Amino acid sequence: MPTLFSFTPEEILETIRMVQVENLDIRTITLGISLRDCATGSLKETCRRVYDKITRRAEKLVAVGEEVATAYGIPIVNKRIAVTPIAQVGEPSGESDLTPLARTLDRAAQEVGVNFIGGFSALVHKGFTKGDRAIFNSLPEALATTERVCASVNVATTRAGMNMDAIAxxxxxxxxxxxxxxxxxGIGCAKLVTFCNAPEDNPFMAGAFHGPGEPECVLNVGISGPGVVLAAVRQHPEADLGKLATIIKNTAFKVTRMGELVGREVSARLGVPFGIVDLSLAPTNALGDSVAEIxxxxxxxxxxxxGTTAALALLNDAVKKGGAMASSYVGGLSGAFIPVSEDNGMIRAVESGALSLEKLEAMTAVCSVGLDMFAVPGDTPAEVIAAIIADEAAIGMINNKTTAVRVIPVPGKKPGDMVEFGGLLGRAPVMRVNNFSPAAMIRRGGRIPAPVQALGN
Amino acid sequence: MTVADGRAIITVLGQDRVGILAGITAVLAAANVNILDISQTILQEFFTMIMVVDLKGSNLDFFDLQKQLKARGEELGVQVTMQQAEVFKFMHRI
Structure with a gap:
């Protein structure tokens, strides 16, 4: 077989197969935009500036994304926007209801053709400012009356501890x-992420926001590829686990290279700096595009x-090792995602009784990003939901990693029922929750102090 | 659209039949696209043709050529993909 310049026909066909059969794609290109210069003393004026800035900065995002995808033959599934946490943008207005800003973000997103815009957010791990308070006041209404706006709240960090008042x-x-x-x-809840150690440059929704340390404008890329890894693992049923880790690393390397290439090209064409590649395995409901099936x-x-936690630890680490070699700048969440509703293998595992909420929590200790897109009965008490968040935040705080919770208490549904969210958000079986009450602990409120960083056993 | 080094990879996949090579190369000749290398084989029971082409002299822009090749592929009952060569270089080399 002749070599076509520097690559072999096998390599060319491998690339084509990854895209056409195994769902290799770039999951998202996310344009981060700072809105700090839009903050004014009038909410109306702030909204006007926010709309103008987003629609100007992101005007070409979708067109350029499509152009690059066509030229390289690698699909870019989502084009998205992340903005400065709105608590900081809305605060100078002095208003206690920031829902108008959420509606402005929604309109701007629609105008430029992106399906989600993230950043209706507050960072409250130590406590609340007036702007953070206004976000909390506005959250339910903002999520219920907008379509594309995603919200997130950071309630804990390893350095600051956990804000239990915010969690309650x-x-x-x-x-x-x-x-x-x-x-x-209850789909509004699918657009709200509660974080511990939230990354400032995460391109994935619903938790994306443009952090305080980010530049004026930046392009971040989220790769995908569970289908590609799944195919590679299935081809080697006899490999021992060390060899399997190497096979996954090789695959993750190739997938990440595509993210790096697309990210560099899109950012060059948009004239904005390239931020990071997020090395996450993000599943979808497409056939075989499943982390659970890996x-x-x-x-x-x-x-x-x-054995699931051990297998996931191997997978998550191998993806990071392969990916880190392939990209100059790695960031965001970078690990395997295990959302229940967006992964057919996860759905099947819950339905067959193999996967409980407790085991899901254990899995989050060794991968990114946390308890994601899972449904619980609608009558689950608020204190139980707060306690689920607290447990997950504690895992992140103690282990120096990002964890998050995206929980949907589905009104009127019981364990075993199914809820359909449609589109990217998928469908979720309602999981059984341990209802022994944590209410007295949650009522105590206050902060859980930051953990000691030495004596690390 | 401009192309970094003017090179693209065209892959043709499908059932073997008379006239595939002629059909595809006719589109390229009409667009004044030079073929630098070509490889044709049966891989995993599929007819597989891979071409490296130079787009520098092309009288069509990248996307128009891509569309014409795709349309010709549909007439011939094969799948034709054209991608910038950089993709393969980037995926398999560092």
């Missing part, structure tokens, strides 16, 4: 948001069986 309140807000969107299965291909009867 979020339990209530999540319930209220579910009620306001009850006719759509774990099963490693050798588990079902995701959730004993």
């Amino acid at each position: 309140e979020l339990g209530q807000l999540i319930k209220k948001t579910a009620q306001l969107t009850a006719d759509r299965g 774990l099963e291909a490693i050798g588990l009867e079902r995701c959730g069986a004993h």
Whole structure:
């Protein structure tokens, strides 16, 4: 077989197969835009400036994304925008309701043709400013009355500890948001992420925002590729786990290279700096595009069986090792995602009784990003939801990693029921929750102090 | 659209039949696109043709040529993909 310049026909066909058969794609290109210079003493004026700046800066995002995808033959599934946490943008207005800003973001996103815009956010791990308070006041209404706006709240960090007052309140807000969107299965909650150690440059929704340390404008890329890794693992049923890790590293390298190439090209054409590649394996409901199925291909009867945490640890670490070599700048969340509703293997694992909420929590200790897109009964008490968030934040705080919770208490649904969100958000079986009450602990409020950083065993 | 080094990779996949090579190269000749290398084989039971082409002298822009090749491929019952060569260099080399 002749070599065509520097690559072989096998290599060319491997690339084509990855895209056409195994769902290799760039999951998202996310344009981060600072809105700090839009903050004014008048909410109306702030809204006007925010709209103008977003529509000007992101005017060409979708067109350029499509151009690059066509030229390289690599699909770019989503084009998105992340903005400065709105708590900081809305604060100088002195208003206690920032819903108008959420509606402005929604209109701007629609105008430039992106499906999600992230940053209706507050960073409250130590406490609240007036702007943070205004975000909390506005959250349920903002999520219920907008389509494309994503919200996030950082409630804990390894250096600051956990803000249990904020966590207690979020339990209530999540319930209220579910009620306001009850006719759509509580979908408002699918657009709200509660973080510990939130990254400032995460390109993935719903948790993307443009952090305080970011430049004026930046392009971040989120890669994908569970289908490609799954195919590679299935081709090697006899490999021992060390060899399997190497196979996954090789695959992750190739997938990440595509993210690096696309990111550099899109940012050059937009004239904005290239930020990072986020090395996450992000599943979708497409056939074979599943992280759970990778774990099963490693050798588990079902995701959730004993051994799942170990298999996921291997997978997550191998993806990072392969990806880190392939990109000059790695950031964001970078790890395997295990959202329940967006992964057919995860859905099957819950439905068959193999995967419980407790096991899901254990899995989040070794991968990114946390308890994601899972449904619980609508009558789950607010204190239980707060306690689920607290447990997850504690895992992140102690282990020096990002964790997050995106929980949907589906009004009127019981364990075993199914809820359909449609589109990218998928469908979720309602999971059983341990309802022994944590209410007295949640009522105490206050802060859980930051953990000691030495004596690390 | 400008192309970094003017090179693209065209892949043709499908059932073997008379006239595939002639059909595809006719589109390229009409667009004044030079073929630098070509490889044709049966891989995994599929007819597979890979061409490296130089787009520098092309009288069509990248996207128009891509569309014409795709349309010709549909007439011939094969799948034709044209991608900038950089993709392959980037994926397999550092």
